[in-house]
Structure formats: C-alpha cells, structure tokens
Amino acid sequence: xxxxxxxxxxxxLRRSRPWAVLLSLAAALLTWELVSRFSGLPSFILPAPExxxxxxxxxxxxxxxxxxxxxxxxxxxxxLLTGTLAAVGLGYAVAKSRTFERLAAPYLVASQAxxxxxxxxxxxxxxxPGMFSKVLICALIVFFPVLVNTVVGVRAVPRALHxxxxxxxxxxxxxxxxxxxxxxxxxxxxxxxxGATLSVIGAVVGELVGADRGLGFLINTARxxxxxxxxxxxVFTLIALALALYGLVAGLEKKFxxxxxxHE
Amino acid sequence: MEPxxxxxxxxxxxxxxxxxxxxxxxxxxxxxxxxxxxxxGPSGSGKSTLLRVLAGLLRPTGGDFVFAGGQPKIGMxxxxxxxMPWRTALENITLPLELENVPPDERRARxxxxxxxxxxxxxxxxxxxxxxxxxxxxxAIARALIHDPDLLLLDEPFGxxxxxxxxxxxxELSRIWQARRKTVLMVTHSIxxxxxxxxxxxxxxxxxxxxKLDLAVDxxxxxxxxVRYTAHFGRxxxxxxxxxx
Numbered sequence: 001x002x003x004x005x006x007x008x009x010x011x012x013l014r015r016s017r018p019w020a021v022l023l024s025l026a027a028a029l030l031t032w033e034l035v036s037r038f039s040g041l042p043s044f045i046l047p048a049p050e051x052x053x054x055x056x057x058x059x060x061x062x063x064x065x066x067x068x069x070x071x072x073x074x075x076x077x078x079x080l081l082t083g084t085l086a087a088v089g090l091g092y093a094v095a096k097s098r099t100f101e102r103l104a105a106p107y108l109v110a111s112q113a114x115x116x117x118x119x120x121x122x123x124x125x126x127x128x129p130g131m132f133s134k135v136l137i138c139a140l141i142v143f144f145p146v147l148v149n150t151v152v153g154v155r156a157v158p159r160a161l162h163x164x165x166x167x168x169x170x171x172x173x174x175x176x177x178x179x180x181x182x183x184x185x186x187x188x189x190x191x192x193x194x195g196a197t198l199s200v201i202g203a204v205v206g207e208l209v210g211a212d213r214g215l216g217f218l219i220n221t222a223r224x225x226x227x228x229x230x231x232x233x234x235v236f237t238l239i240a241l242a243l244a245l246y247g248l249v250a251g252l253e254k255k256f257x258x259x260x261x262x263h264e
Numbered sequence: 265m266e267p268x269x270x271x272x273x274x275x276x277x278x279x280x281x282x283x284x285x286x287x288x289x290x291x292x293x294x295x296x297x298x299x300x301x302x303x304x305g306p307s308g309s310g311k312s313t314l315l316r317v318l319a320g321l322l323r324p325t326g327g328d329f330v331f332a333g334g335q336p337k338i339g340m341x342x343x344x345x346x347x348m349p350w351r352t353a354l355e356n357i358t359l360p361l362e363l364e365n366v367p368p369d370e371r372r373a374r375x376x377x378x379x380x381x382x383x384x385x386x387x388x389x390x391x392x393x394x395x396x397x398x399x400x401x402x403x404a405i406a407r408a409l410i411h412d413p414d415l416l417l418l419d420e421p422f423g424x425x426x427x428x429x430x431x432x433x434x435x436e437l438s439r440i441w442q443a444r445r446k447t448v449l450m451v452t453h454s455i456x457x458x459x460x461x462x463x464x465x466x467x468x469x470x471x472x473x474x475x476k477l478d479l480a481v482d483x484x485x486x487x488x489x490x491v492r493y494t495a496h497f498g499r500x501x502x503x504x505x506x507x508x509x
Contacts, residue, residue, distance in 0.1 A: 183350075
C-alpha cells in the first residue's frame, strides 16, 4: 500500500472537491494506460487498465473474489475490535495508575519494539494458517497506537473538570461515562483512524505468510501463476477496504465530534 | 440561628522539599443558613485552599469542619466557567441532575427555569465556545444552583471577566441570591465585590491564612450601584483595606 493516510486528516479529505478527485483519478488511469501501451512491457509485468477490469469481472465469478474479500475484512474487523478493546482498557489503567504504568511499561515498550510484521511467520507457525493468526496479527499491530492515544487522551482531561465532577460527588462510573470518554474521544478516534489502516496491513501480511483464503492468499497465488492482472485486482480491493474503513472512522469523528468544528 | 457550617482550626500544609508549605493555618468560623459570606484576602492567603477543602477536593492536615445535617450538597463555581465543550449550555446546566439520576423531562424543565433566572434565554443550545466569558459564567452559576445545593461555593467566579461585565454580574448574582436564598461562601480579592454582595466578610491574613477580621456588612438590601457611593460603604471598605494590609 503506497497510500499513507497517517497524515491525512478527515478535514483534508473533506476539503478536496469531488470533481478534483475524479480529475486526478482520470489522469492516473490515462498515465497507466499510456505506459502499458507504449512501454512495450508484457502484460504479466504491467497489465493495462481494461485487462484488470476484465480480470476483476472474472475474479468475481471464477476466483471467489467476494469470499476472499469477506475473509480478509472479517480478519481486519475482528483484529481491530479486539486490539482496540485491549488497548483502550490497558491504556485507561496506565493513564490512571502510576503503579500500573511502571509495571506495564517494559512490556508496552517491548510490544512496540517488536516488529509485528517480522514475527508474523512465527504466529502463523504457532496458531496455524487459519483466521485466528491473522486476527492476532491485526490486533497486535493495532494495539500500540490505540494504547498511546488512549493514554494521551485520558491524561489530557482537564483537572478542573475532574474537580467539578468530584465536587458534585460523581461516582467512578459517572466520571468515566460523562467526563473521560467524551473528553478523550477526539484523541481516541485519532488512534482508531491509524489503527484501522494498520489493521489492513496486518491482515495482508498474515495472509501472505501463510493462508488458504483471503486477498493476501489471492495475491500469492496469482503471483505464482504470473496472473498479474489478478494481483492488481486484489490490491485495488484492499485499497477500497482501507478507504472504506478510513471513511467509517472519519464518519464516527464527524458524528461525535461536531462540537469541535471550528467556525471559519 | 444554628450555624449550617462550623469550621474549627482548619489547617492545610502542602508537602514540599523543606518541611511543607503551610497554606492555611488554623482557620475557625461559622456560617448561618442563607448567609452570604465573602472570604477576602491577599494572594496566597489560602482562600481557594479553604474552599477546596470544604468542597471535598482536598483533605485538611489539621482541624475539621461540620455541616449541620450531615453530608451537604455542594454547588461550586470556579474562576473559569469550566464548562464541558461537547455539551450545549442547557446540557451543561443539567449535569448535576444527571448525576442524581433525575429524569430527563424534569432536568430540562428545571434548567429552563434557571436559564431564565440567569438571563440566558435563547442560548439553550449554544456551545461553550460560542459564549462570551460573562455568559459562560452565568451557565456555570446556573449549573451550581440546579440541584438545589445546601452550600454554594464561589471561587473568584468573576476574576476572569472584564471590569464592566464583572460589575454587572454582581447585580445579577445579588438578584439570583435574593431569589434563591442559598448559603454562599465566596472567595474574592476585591473589597468592592465583597461589600456589594456579602452579609459578612471574613478577612484572611497572609500565608499561612487565619481569620483576621469578621466584619458584618450592614448595608441595606436589595443593593444597587448607588450603595457603593455611600459614606458607610467607604468606611467599611477602609476597615477591610486596613485589615488586609
């Protein structure tokens, strides 16, 4: 994936006009078409856009594209969900308790230092080529950025608002529900936005290492057969998945954070 | 009258590297129900510390305080309005009722009543970032009143407002207090503010703070701007000024 969405905020995307998006897409397609036509590269190196389109149609009917997509999407979503839940829970504990932070810090640092991509083969050896190992890889790769954002978000809740809640004798649960969650939500969703894209990478890496289903598996198989058009199809499907997830989080941000929008 | 709050030799020492910083040294006083009391003192005299102890935000190092009738409900207004930016003005005001699990319809009805009392009609759905400093502080005052607290603690509530807005807020607060008759303890460092609002003014000494003067303000109510230009106001102001220095 060449798309690096980490720096793109939803505002950046919203600011780009539909006609501009269409225009730049058209330009890219045209370039691709021209290169594939006049460079003399064989189609197993660079297939033309229309070949990929035809292959897409065939993949739907003959190669179970939808099934592979569904498998990869489930891995991504399950991994994202478990990784986020674990990270938010642990992040909250780290943010609230210095003792817990000191105890957990070595492991947290280690979890960031271990390149998940590098231990993916190990995880596949241990947990088999099924879905579980991919979900685990996704969860691990999502874990750290969401954890960091949770800690930052919870720690940034103004002390004065804590004082207010305490002067009103709010319970622990009320403080979490009515103060800490809404106050930390902007930063938390920022972490989820990063996590969503990382989760796609995690699932594909896991599938490339060893799987019998999924878009990563499809890429591996197609590559072996020099069916480069099918590789393109799988890659584009992954891009669509990543964009959809990104849009989903951006939508959540829009729904829950409208109070933040600045007046311009 | 039986005091609603009795404070006995309350002291607070903050730990630091050389034996502790004594913020409040043995303060004793009483407050009667429905009384408006101002705590006046120079910066660093422990006024806010005292208020934070009474609000339950800080544990005293020595002494104690007793509320008649046990655990009181506290309404607190801080120097900053301290509103939740994700809530509308109305939702900010209803917060204390939400914590008491009051049903939404009643919350809304009571908030609308207070919005009218503090003069914010039409701004129910405004977000805090769209409110001026004075308006935000009115929201904070309404929020402090909505759950019908036994004691209202005001910590320099108008300190961050400009002079004109501040003086208008004095009249507003005076009017609101006449309407609701709460027991109020307000921290301020403005002599004019204390005299305009209070029934009694307690003067705290330099750190560590103790009560240096307990002055009854016998100016007639309801007070208007005029009262500030009377000779008696001037005499009282002078007494306070001398006690502070």
